[in-house]
Amino acid sequence: MAVVVVTGSAGLIGSEAAAFYAARGYHVVGIDNNMRQTFFGEEGSTLWNRTQLIQEFGHSYEHHDVDIRDREELDRIFARFGQAISLIIHTAAQPSHDWAASHPIMDFTVNANGTLHLLEAARSHCPDAVFVFTSTNKVYGDAPNRLPLVEKATRWEVEESHPYHLGIKEDMSVDQNMHSLFGASKLAADILVQEYGRYFGLRTVCFRGGVLSGSRQAGVPLHGFINYLMKCAMTGTAYTILGYKGKQVRDVIHAKDVIGAIDAVFTRPPNPGEVYNLGGGIYSNISMLEAIKLTEKITGRTVDYQYRDQHRAGDHIWYVSDIQKLMDHYPEWRISYSISMIMEEIHEQNRERWSLAR
Numbered sequence: 503m504a505v506v507v508v509t510g511s512a513g514l515i516g517s518e519a520a521a522f523y524a525a526r527g528y529h530v531v532g533i534d535n536n537m538r539q540t541f542f543g544e545e546g547s548t549l550w551n552r553t554q555l556i557q558e559f560g561h562s563y564e565h566h567d568v569d570i571r572d573r574e575e576l577d578r579i580f581a582r583f584g585q586a587i588s589l590i591i592h593t594a595a596q597p598s599h600d601w602a603a604s605h606p607i608m609d610f611t612v613n614a615n616g617t618l619h620l621l622e623a624a625r626s627h628c629p630d631a632v633f634v635f636t637s638t639n640k641v642y643g644d645a646p647n648r649l650p651l652v653e654k655a656t657r658w659e660v661e662e663s664h665p666y667h668l669g670i671k672e673d674m675s676v677d678q679n680m681h682s683l684f685g686a687s688k689l690a691a692d693i694l695v696q697e698y699g700r701y702f703g704l705r706t707v708c709f710r711g712g713v714l715s716g717s718r719q720a721g722v723p724l725h726g727f728i729n730y731l732m733k734c735a736m737t738g739t740a741y742t743i744l745g746y747k748g749k750q751v752r753d754v755i756h757a758k759d760v761i762g763a764i765d766a767v768f769t770r771p772p773n774p775g776e777v778y779n780l781g782g783g784i785y786s787n788i789s790m791l792e793a794i795k796l797t798e799k800i801t802g803r804t805v806d807y808q809y810r811d812q813h814r815a816g817d818h819i820w821y822v823s824d825i826q827k828l829m830d831h832y833p834e835w836r837i838s839y840s841i842s843m844i845m846e847e848i849h850e851q852n853r854e855r856w857s858l859a860r
Contacts, residue, residue, distance in 0.1 A: 712781025
């Protein structure tokens, strides 16, 4: 019995991963205690995703309501399956800048300590498994804001003469930057994952994600802006733009494209401790103003939004991932969802549920 362990299995990427591998005959062990509800309240709850996985896949999906900070419980789960574990997908995290600033100790213990516990469990019980960590572009801190930026009508861009004008590469420095407390805890985890690959030889991979999106996400004001923006349009809730004239740019990748990248490195693992930037890149990116316009086009409704001229500390003005390294290493993998396709799917899959909440 081949086993795939997924942490954060009821979240956006975790639930997509659990469904993907359960459908392919793997025994999926999901670890998720719905801490997203603790972080963001009832609207952040992912219980609906967990219920859907259990109903759809039955015995192929085994759920554990376990906190990744609980080292003993993690060790018990990993010891039970041992060498049968062939893949670990670690997506569980505290994902918000703002929440981390108010709760720095819990943020760090979840993001950094939890990752360390998982790495140790893997090293002890299944050292040959592939260990995939969903890191974040926030490990680069606010360094992207020092790029030569050009203001356009609806967005910021990087000067065409700059090496990063088509996206930020993995060689951008992570030092001497403001990361936010969230970025700092994820960077600590990112480095641990790399180190367990380089030092101990574990088959670890870090994916430094841009905006990860899809219809399974429980978008809230502090995390998941594409989903939350669409939800605001459908429910008549006011949306707040924070700084940069609403021209800040993000690259957006669909969860299914993330799973495609994970499966590529699982099928053919790279060197231990490898790092890849993973986002929509030049193929799928959008500014806040452009996202509002597209939301209105898709929903046929006017977005009620306000502008606050104060950005979040360490927030990016422009962030687009250069995903060429991943495509060079895995030419079979490509972006398949554009930003329009992503937003249309979010609307289609959630409009009935959101319309009832209006």
